[in-house]
Amino acid sequence: MISKTDAETFFKTYEKVYRDAIAGNVNLNDVAGNYSTGFVSVTPAGVMVGENGQQLKDIMKKGFEAYRAMGSKKMTCKEVSVTPIDQDHCVAKVQWSGEYERKDKSPVTIDFEVDYLLERRDGSLKVFGWIAGDEQAEFKKHGLA
Template identity: 65%
Template sequence: MIVKAEVAKFFEAYAKFYNDALLSDAGLKDVADIYSSAFISVTPGGVMAGENGKQLIEIMKKGFEGYRAMGAGKMMCRDVSVTPFDQNHCVAKVQWAGEYQNKKAALITIDFEVSYLLERRDGKLKVFGWISGDEQAEFRKHGLL
């Protein structure tokens, strides 16, 4: 069974890789290694399915460039809850806090939740899907876009 301590450790590593990728594109391979060979993303903008590989890394590269341009500084994992499906699958609800610096040089912290679909594959946890809210609306609300 996948347990909370294992998932919390996974998302601590996820946050580290994410923060490294905010500093440099060199960390994108580490971020990509967190994902399964295929995945599904559900946002207010729609449902997207994709595959891990060069295309995902290019999408992440553009995404991190956008985050840097709007003042993203650090992502912190505040809390994790886990709902197991079976021995090797679960939903992890992750409470994130992102630090951003707006155009007026004010530091803004935005709290948000993402639900991740996780699987244990070859002894390692991997993300095979996520469900998130409207981050673009939050960025606009705080003057980051």
């Protein structure tokens, strides 16, 4: 089984990679290293499937650039809970806290959660999917988009 401790360790590493990326120090190989060979993304905008490779790296690079442009400063993993699926798969519910700076320089913190589908592959945890709320609506609500 994937333990809570294993998932917390994984998401602390994920958090560091994310923080580096929004600081402009993105290592796309590190970003891609968190994901399985294929994945599914479920958001209010729809369901998307993809493969880990150059296309994922390009999408992630553009995403981090967009986050920086709208004022993203820091992302913190606050809490992780784990629901096992089987020996090598689980759902990890992650509580995130994002710190942003609006155009007028005022700070805002947005707390949100994402459900990640994790698998243990070759001894390492990898994301093979995620289910997230409407981040664009939250950004608009808080004057960021």
